[in-house]
Amino acid sequence: MENFWMQIVGALVLMTLIMTVTWLFARQWDNYSIVDVVWSLSFSLMGCFYFLTSQGWWLRKALVLLVILLWSLRLSYFLARRIYSHHPNEDSRYKTLRKEYGSQIASRFFLFFQYQGVSVVLLSLVFLEPIKNGSEGFSWIECIGFSLSLFSLCGEGIADAQAQKFKSNPENSGKVCDVGLWRYSRHPNYFFESMIWWGFYLTAVGTSGALYTVYAPLTILFILVKVTGIPPSESQALQKRGEAYRKYQARTSAFVPWFPKKGA
Structure with missing residues (x-):
């Protein structure tokens, strides 16, 4: 101690x-x-x-x-x-x-x-x-934690690369990025960032007395969803892309990847 x-x-x-x-x-x-x-x-x-x-x-x-x-x-x-x-x-x-x-x-x-x-x-x-x-x-929960963090790290990297490739194409100027993972979530990078931290937590839970560290992934989740993640990103996107982004919001999950709404 x-x-x-x-x-x-x-x-x-x-x-x-x-x-x-x-x-x-x-x-x-x-x-x-x-x-x-x-x-x-x-x-x-x-x-x-x-x-x-x-x-x-x-x-x-x-x-x-x-x-x-x-x-x-x-x-x-x-x-x-x-x-x-x-x-x-x-x-x-x-x-x-x-x-x-x-x-x-x-x-x-x-x-x-x-x-x-x-x-x-x-x-x-x-x-x-x-x-x-x-x-x-290693306990089974530690193995799940390691796997979740590594899988989510790959997901976040893919999401960032897809967004960067979309933005680098002059033909996409002013358009909403809705390709790849961004078709299923408006913020897949934030989702995978949160999952990385839940993986960290599951790894920690394999240690006796480490349950208290749940505040770490919860804090990251709160920051991403309510503070410096989604809110300012959505605000900027609406200012830049207006109605196109509103339609994207209507059909696409904000955080957890899911199938787009039909007809939206």
Whole structure:
């Protein structure tokens, strides 16, 4: 137990330093969107930190870390490419925060970045529990968790690639992306992101006492569906594509992939 709390304190110190450096760079670059990249990348750092400071079974530790790295590095690369290609324009969320913060932009964003660092530590406990599990052998629920995360990681990658290919075609300018997975869900990338975290949770549940980490996938689900995921994406899509997107909304599931409604 003592080592557990020492790991948490160490993780908080590490994330405070990382987010402080990120804030300094964001001010210099004049683009606070960069925190999204660092947020996702930080889970790789947390995974490595927990791996090095835990005495769990080596094979479980290695597999958990591998899944974390695959998810975190893919998402970080995807976000970094998008942010760099849009620079100096920031994501609309950060433009809104700039207006809200007014003359206190620097200090308020510093606190915002630190909150992001704390969220990484809290959410990453779903990784720490299985990593510090010393029992040898995998339970059936751990196997399901690993499989779900890996399957969903592939699904998210496919959804992002399909959207990118659609947008890169000049003939699709102003059109709604409704091909591939996007025919069955308006936000398949968000759906698979949520499923990745439910896979993380099932992997953690294989460890005694880890049931409490259910807050991690629930938090991610809430953020995706109610906060920074679907709501702003839908709002922007309606502004850009109007009636075409309303028809897409009428026939296509918002989150969970399902067959389109006929006649809509």
